[in-house]
Amino acid sequence: MATPHIRAEKGDIAEKILLPGDPLRAKFISENFLQNSVQFNDIRNMLGFTGIYKGEKVSVMGTGMGVSSIGIYSYELIKFFDVKKLIRVGTCGSYKKDVGLHDIILAQGASTNSNFQSQYELNGTYSAISSFNLLERAANILREKNYKFHVGGVLTSDIFYEPDENSYKKWASLGVLAVEMETYALYCNASRLGAEALSILSVSDQLVTKEAVKTDDREKAFTKMMEVALEI
Numbered sequence: 001m002a003t004p005h006i007r008a009e010k011g012d013i014a015e016k017i018l019l020p021g022d023p024l025r026a027k028f029i030s031e032n033f034l035q036n037s038v039q040f041n042d043i044r045n046m047l048g049f050t051g052i053y054k055g056e057k058v059s060v061m062g063t064g065m066g067v068s069s070i071g072i073y074s075y076e077l078i079k080f081f082d083v084k085k086l087i088r089v090g091t092c093g094s095y096k097k098d099v100g101l102h103d104i105i106l107a108q109g110a111s112t113n114s115n116f117q118s119q120y121e122l123n124g125t126y127s128a129i130s131s132f133n134l135l136e137r138a139a140n141i142l143r144e145k146n147y148k149f150h151v152g153g154v155l156t157s158d159i160f161y162e163p164d165e166n167s168y169k170k171w172a173s174l175g176v177l178a179v180e181m182e183t184y185a186l187y188c189n190a191s192r193l194g195a196e197a198l199s200i201l202s203v204s205d206q207l208v209t210k211e212a213v214k215t216d217d218r219e220k221a222f223t224k225m226m227e228v229a230l231e232i
């Protein structure tokens, strides 16, 4: 049963899915990590694949950029395709000097400047948190592999090009490690619909030192987080 955004039947998509923002990163993961991979989605070029990793069925699909886009895909994946474990594998901008380029962040929770939570008509502010089960497993795998990682809060922002380049300092003063654009919505949908979610992020930009990973490397350079996500 296809949805407006995913051309697949129930069973075509595994219970566990990796979700990069970039659909070409999904293709890269499929081609480099999965065996017997079959493409299940092409609508809007939001490429999705299902294959086998170490004997386990696993899927990978792009989400696009921003809360609205991942809000649609994660909702459809959980509600209509019975996906149970959603692991975002994304890039982020570090807010802390000691969180360097290529370091991995496990997003324990997400704050946001988006109004995604207004749909729930709460009389307060919702704290979007990850699945402790997935977080604990990812942390254990990272320790075993001896990969440098950090655990903490991130900001899910609607804005990539902030007019005030110092505004990040206020979030950093509250311990927020980095900025990206999807995790808050992913965690909300997973909590609301009864699935587990975790964002594993690689630092592509350093807002304190102004360093950045080269544009051509962004699709393929972050294989460590992909490996960890697949091993969970």
Ligand SMILES: O=P(O)(O)O[C@H]1O[C@H](CO)[C@@H](O)[C@H]1O
Pocket: 020, 021, 022, 064, 065, 066, 089, 090, 091, 092, 160, 179, 180, 181, 182
């Ligand atoms: O690398 P991805 O997963 O797309 O994540 C980050 O990169 C995009 C901005 O360049 C936003 O989607 C942000 O969240």
Ligand SMILES: O=c1cc[nH]c(=O)[nH]1
Pocket: 091, 092, 093, 094, 160, 179, 180, 181, 204, 205
């Ligand atoms: O600075 C950055 C880097 C990646 N993704 C973001 O949203 N911001």
